[in-house]
Amino acid sequence: MKLSFIKPVYAHCDLPCGVYDPVQARVEAQSVHEIMKKYAGLEHEEDRWRAVMIKEDRCELVKHHLWVLWTDYFKPEHLEKFPDLHDKVWKTTKQAGACKKTVDPAEGQKLLDMIDDIAAVFAETKKA
Amino acid sequence: MKLSFIKPVYAHCDLPCGVYDPVQARVEAQSVHEIMKKYAGLEHEEDRWRAVMIKEDRCELVKHHLWVLWTDYFKPEHLEKFPDLHDKVWKTTKQAGACKKTVDPAEGQKLLDMIDDIAAVFAETKKA
Amino acid sequence: MKLSFIKPVYAHCDLPCGVYDPVQARVEAQSVHEIMKKYAGLEHEEDRWRAVMIKEDRCELVKHHLWVLWTDYFKPEHLEKFPDLHDKVWKTTKQAGACKKTVDPAEGQKLLDMIDDIAAVFAETKKA
Amino acid sequence: MKLSFIKPVYAHCDLPCGVYDPVQARVEAQSVHEIMKKYAGLEHEEDRWRAVMIKEDRCELVKHHLWVLWTDYFKPEHLEKFPDLHDKVWKTTKQAGACKKTVDPAEGQKLLDMIDDIAAVFAETKKA
Amino acid sequence: MKLSFIKPVYAHCDLPCGVYDPVQARVEAQSVHEIMKKYAGLEHEEDRWRAVMIKEDRCELVKHHLWVLWTDYFKPEHLEKFPDLHDKVWKTTKQAGACKKTVDPAEGQKLLDMIDDIAAVFAETKKA
Amino acid sequence: MKLSFIKPVYAHCDLPCGVYDPVQARVEAQSVHEIMKKYAGLEHEEDRWRAVMIKEDRCELVKHHLWVLWTDYFKPEHLEKFPDLHDKVWKTTKQAGACKKTVDPAEGQKLLDMIDDIAAVFAETKKA
Numbered sequence: 145m146k147l148s149f150i151k152p153v154y155a156h157c158d159l160p161c162g163v164y165d166p167v168q169a170r171v172e173a174q175s176v177h178e179i180m181k182k183y184a185g186l187e188h189e190e191d192r193w194r195a196v197m198i199k200e201d202r203c204e205l206v207k208h209h210l211w212v213l214w215t216d217y218f219k220p221e222h223l224e225k226f227p228d229l230h231d232k233v234w235k236t237t238k239q240a241g242a243c244k245k246t247v248d249p250a251e252g253q254k255l256l257d258m259i260d261d262i263a264a265v266f267a268e269t270k271k272a
Numbered sequence: 273m274k275l276s277f278i279k280p281v282y283a284h285c286d287l288p289c290g291v292y293d294p295v296q297a298r299v300e301a302q303s304v305h306e307i308m309k310k311y312a313g314l315e316h317e318e319d320r321w322r323a324v325m326i327k328e329d330r331c332e333l334v335k336h337h338l339w340v341l342w343t344d345y346f347k348p349e350h351l352e353k354f355p356d357l358h359d360k361v362w363k364t365t366k367q368a369g370a371c372k373k374t375v376d377p378a379e380g381q382k383l384l385d386m387i388d389d390i391a392a393v394f395a396e397t398k399k400a
Numbered sequence: 401m402k403l404s405f406i407k408p409v410y411a412h413c414d415l416p417c418g419v420y421d422p423v424q425a426r427v428e429a430q431s432v433h434e435i436m437k438k439y440a441g442l443e444h445e446e447d448r449w450r451a452v453m454i455k456e457d458r459c460e461l462v463k464h465h466l467w468v469l470w471t472d473y474f475k476p477e478h479l480e481k482f483p484d485l486h487d488k489v490w491k492t493t494k495q496a497g498a499c500k501k502t503v504d505p506a507e508g509q510k511l512l513d514m515i516d517d518i519a520a521v522f523a524e525t526k527k528a
Numbered sequence: 529m530k531l532s533f534i535k536p537v538y539a540h541c542d543l544p545c546g547v548y549d550p551v552q553a554r555v556e557a558q559s560v561h562e563i564m565k566k567y568a569g570l571e572h573e574e575d576r577w578r579a580v581m582i583k584e585d586r587c588e589l590v591k592h593h594l595w596v597l598w599t600d601y602f603k604p605e606h607l608e609k610f611p612d613l614h615d616k617v618w619k620t621t622k623q624a625g626a627c628k629k630t631v632d633p634a635e636g637q638k639l640l641d642m643i644d645d646i647a648a649v650f651a652e653t654k655k656a
Numbered sequence: 657m658k659l660s661f662i663k664p665v666y667a668h669c670d671l672p673c674g675v676y677d678p679v680q681a682r683v684e685a686q687s688v689h690e691i692m693k694k695y696a697g698l699e700h701e702e703d704r705w706r707a708v709m710i711k712e713d714r715c716e717l718v719k720h721h722l723w724v725l726w727t728d729y730f731k732p733e734h735l736e737k738f739p740d741l742h743d744k745v746w747k748t749t750k751q752a753g754a755c756k757k758t759v760d761p762a763e764g765q766k767l768l769d770m771i772d773d774i775a776a777v778f779a780e781t782k783k784a
Numbered sequence: 785m786k787l788s789f790i791k792p793v794y795a796h797c798d799l800p801c802g803v804y805d806p807v808q809a810r811v812e813a814q815s816v817h818e819i820m821k822k823y824a825g826l827e828h829e830e831d832r833w834r835a836v837m838i839k840e841d842r843c844e845l846v847k848h849h850l851w852v853l854w855t856d857y858f859k860p861e862h863l864e865k866f867p868d869l870h871d872k873v874w875k876t877t878k879q880a881g882a883c884k885k886t887v888d889p890a891e892g893q894k895l896l897d898m899i900d901d902i903a904a905v906f907a908e909t910k911k912a
Contacts, residue, residue: 163299163302167299168296171293174291175291190503193452193453194452196705197452211851211877215847215851215881234855234870237855238855244706245706318832318887319885322840322885324581325577328581335471339467339471339493343467343493344497362470362471365471369471372578373578419559419562421551446708450708450712453708577833580830581837598746599750614746629831631830675814675815675818679805680808683805683807690802
């Protein structure tokens with residue numbers, strides 16, 4: 145019986161698949177943004193309750209996809225090249241949390257822009 | 273108190289966001305395919321157990337994303353235009369189930385091709 | 401190492417257990433229906449929020465159980481014998497989605513009737 | 529604003545739907561039993577891994593459904609009439625846990641029998 | 657192939673880790689209590705919806721952690737020494753359900769006290 | 785209707801409860817460590833499969849609890865005082881991922897030590 149079956153030194157991912165894509169976080173953030181844009185036009189309170197409830201879940205999924213990208217995809221050499229990467233991801237996940245508490249579409253747009261910024265870093269690392 | 277707050281006749285989605293993207297199923301299917309391609313090269317049995325376990329979850333996610341697309345996005349007018357849509361989605365979700373039971377990369381590739389086929393229908397409906 | 405360990409051609413289920421029962425979807429749909437019947441009598445808004453929230457989850461479970469039945473249990477020979485099966489399941493899952501958006505008990509009853517209709521097909525296939 | 533919107537004294541359920549059915553636990557336990565019966569005949573190790581993995585999840589679902597029944601459905605007057613109810617549920621959930629650790633079909637059958645015993649108590653309380 | 661790979665007689669836990677801690681239930685119950693204390697001061701209805709929604713999830717987690725402790729940690733010899741343990745756990749999980757239906761901080765405090773009471777029994781069993 | 789119902793500027797948590805505790809990550813990490821210590825002594829392969837499977841889930845929970853702490857609890861002023869906090873959390877979540885791939889108890893101990901290091905920072909911020 146071997147003790148360490150894959151060398152656990154900054155493994156680039158938890159499973160050996162290597163498939164990551166910031167689009168997963170972006171699709172959920174688009175839902176958040178669309179819900180916000182439609183919120184003001186919802187007449188019935190039951191519709192607004194559902195909008196807030198569904199937005200809550202979508203924001204959580206944005207966070208989850210960004211956390212996975214941060215921990216599982218990004219490696220020490222990426223950090224060296226993009227020293228503000230930690231802070232970018234941190235603030236974007238905080239923005240996803242902030243979007244749970246507001247229905248202002250400007251905040252949803254800000255979340256999308258911040259994800260696009262991380263996606264740009266991701267694209268750079270894929271080129272290398 | 274109103275009884276029916278959004279008219280429940282073939283509502284095009286469960287929430288009012290309208291954001292759907294077959295890419296969600298595709299990303300998971302890519303993971304499935306990559307795991308299959310690496311499986312034969314995994315030396316330790318613990319690695320193979322984990323591969324089978326993670327593949328199981330990814331296949332389930334493929335199914336889930338396709339089911340949501342089928343029930344929540346596609347509308348009666350799409351069915352009229354693409355009468356084999358039900359069958360396409362059904363067979364693709366069955367293929368996702370089949371990929372749980374094999375590590376043959378050809379089956380993973382087949383799953384990707386079937387998803388691409390649904391994505392092509394999706395793209396057609398978006399143009400309209 | 402074998403590549404394909406269970407032949408992945410329209411496998412009748414994902415696991416080798418073969419246990420399926422439309423009652424799983426029905427129990428959840430009964431909850432949806434009961435919540436709708438009690439909704440009008442709920443005095444406090446916190447109770448109505450919870451009712452809408454819990455109904456949302458139960459509707460999602462109805463969909464999930466029907467999707468599993470559709471993909472994992474039903475086989476090509478069932479489709480041949482019941483050519484409208486795809487459409488039945490599709491419309492029933494859409495009705496489960498519609499029930500998220502209404503508190504009209506008539507819509508919940510319609511969902512129960514549609515599930516009973518699928519259960520009747522299921523019972524037929526079990527006889528064969 | 530009212531503080532307590534439903535009186536929280538041994539509320540008979542968490543939501544006002546009142547729908548409970550031991551069949552939910554039983555369907556999952558049947559899966560467990562079927563997997564056990566087929567286990568000895570599974571030739572490939574990947575199939576056995578999946579069987580153990582799926583059985584694990586099904587056992588957990590049995591526990592969950594029994595816990596919900598115990599906490600949410602059963603009331604103090606049921607306990608008075610069936611003083612060994614706590615012990616019955618406790619031992620049955622323990623048996624569901626035990627079934628994670630074995631592939632002996634006799635243990636799966638024992639789980640089914642214990643659930644049937646709880647279902648009999650449930651049926652008695654429904655008559656009253 | 658062996659049929660019973662760990663003897664399934666009141667196994668003290670489902671996995672061989674043996675790690676249990678009532679603090680898991682307590683942390684969630686503290687959240688429930690804090691939400692209740694802040695509820696009266698929430699000005700906007702969207703904040704109150706979210707508070708009720710998040711409280712619902714936290715109460716469910718309290719139940720889950722207590723159920724796991726009850727089924728997986730406690731053994732027959734503990735029951736002999738603490739014959740009211742079943743009833744204590746039952747009433748505490750019922751109180752967690754009751755906290756879903758109220759925003760009265762006194763009910764949240766009662767939940768915390770009941771968890772502390774179980775934690776005291778737990779501590780006793782650890783000493784032995 | 786107000787657009788922004790809680791000001792979304794680095795909100796200190798997603799819900800207004802304010803309850804965080806690194807003990808949640810630690811309890812799961814202890815499970816991981818205990819499983820690793822017992823792994824070598826597990827005779828039957830079914831037991832080893834279950835150990836790897838359960839360890840996988842526990843590692844994921846460690847990551848989740850640390851991510852929540854990082855995004856929801858820690859604030860810009862904490863970062864100023866502990867400039868290596870991002871890196872600490874990042875490496876600890878990577879170590880939790882690494883523990884999925886090994887059964888070496890030393891790696892589990894390292895995970896516990898890294899969590900204790902974050903808990904020490906957490907304790908410092910609570911004092912302030």
